[in-house]
Amino acid sequence: MKTKNIKTYFLGKITYEKKPYFQRKNYVCITDTAKDIRGYAGVILKQNNYIPKLLNKTPVLFDIMENDIEEFQEDDIIFVDVNGKYRIVWDIDSEQNSLLFTEACNCCCQMCPQPLQKHNKSYLVIAKKTLSLLDPNKTKTICLTGGEPTLFENDFLEILQICKKKFSQANIILLTNGKKFSSFDFTKKMTQIGLEKLLICISLHADTDNLHDNIVGVKGSFAQTIKGLYNLAKFQHQIEIRFVISNLNYKRMESFSYFLFRNFPFLSHIAFMGMEVTGYALNNYEKLWIDPFLYRTELKKAVHDLNRKAMNVSIYNIPHCLLERDSWEFSRQSISSWKNAFLVNCSNCSYKNDCCGIFTTSNTYQSSYISPISSPLN
Structure with missing residues (x-):
């Protein structure tokens, strides 16, 4: 697992759905792609995807295996620290x-x-x-x-x-x-x-x-x-x-x-x-x-x-x-x-x-x- 742009930690409600931009600040989006990820409290990418420089303010946990997140459910609240360690x-x-x-x-x-x-x-x-x-x-x-x-x-x-x-x-x-x-x-x-x-x-x-x-x-x-x-x-x-x-x-x-x-x-x-x-x-x-x-x-x-x-x-x-x-x-x-x-x-x-x-x-x-x-x- 790797991280980008996490200064201390991020915390939010898990979602697998793309939210409207102004509703994103309390959510952690789990997605396959780095497209359209601005505005979230954090993002979890299921694999090592390219993260555009344009999005360098969005906290991201990436290169994470599918079986590591199978237990995550919609609206669970997740904490991710600067080293990529996470817990529900x-x-x-x-x-x-x-x-x-x-x-x-x-x-x-x-x-x-x-x-x-x-x-x-x-x-x-x-x-x-x-x-x-x-x-x-x-x-x-x-x-x-x-x-x-x-x-x-x-x-x-x-x-x-x-x-x-x-x-x-x-x-x-x-x-x-x-x-x-x-x-x-x-x-x-x-x-x-x-x-x-x-x-x-x-x-x-x-x-x-x-x-x-x-x-x-x-x-x-x-x-x-x-x-x-x-x-x-x-x-x-x-x-x-x-x-x-x-x-x-x-x-x-x-x-x-x-x-x-x-x-x-x-x-x-x-x-x-x-x-x-x-x-x-x-x-x-x-x-x-x-x-x-x-x-x-x-x-x-x-x-x-x-x-x-x-x-x-x-x-x-x-x-x-x-x-x-x-x-x-x-x-x-x-x-x-x-x-x-x-x-x-x-x-x-x-x-x-x-x-x-x-x-x-x-x-x-x-x-x-x-x-x-x-x-x-x-």
Whole structure:
């Protein structure tokens, strides 16, 4: 792949159709020829075509193979950098698109799949531009993520205001460690924006400060997150707790469930999640990994305890064959395709269509107990 006239990057909605000139500025045209390509945010040529000097202001990615762009669809939003690297930042057919605000974070979780990076301001620019390109009538869900998306307060609140103004009917999902909400004033500012369909998903990995702070790598995090939960509750926000299961905390799942019930009865949802073995989790594999099959009993007790107390609880990213049979009712399939993959030996499983599958990003780091369930169970 080669590039021409890309100073930093280009971003736009994919189109395979030639648009009228004055409608082109927000589109990235995919074409076989370099003729009539002025005015687009960018152009992707399927092969190494001659690019007239007259068009030297049009950003172009060229000499790209047909099979490299087979996945691109009309109205997908694509980002292309100065080196020709590209990624789809918004999949028009996906139910779970995410806007990445930053790769910086005020925690350093031992099992984080996305290693920390220095903040790059372009992520926020790209997020805002992406929102400007979306059709509010076709946008059902927007996920806001990082790093820690609340780190840069003004930009965070500005994006929420955009969501309120343009996407008032969309479900907004915020993935956060919750520490920023320990500030009552910040929580109040966010609440005053008035997002009615905001779900705040907060990571909490233990019922004790020492263990949680050890897992997230920053002392004092537990206290801040707990304070944040109560501040959010004062404004009646919908809150989900996410507990990533590892060798460090699996023994406390039952006490964790009791802790949530006693202290946070206002929670909208509680999610127990299998660990994705990539990023820091892969670096800390020997310390963190425990086969999900080996903690199935502890998990069963935790979810059943919460369910008996009428709290909404689910299990994610753990295949059926690794769970107790009476935990299956709490198992949920992810709406992210890369979390719903299967091993070869799963092909003959009678429950494959109901199973959540595995992380593709975990590669070969999978449970040794994964096996097909060949016939219905009574």
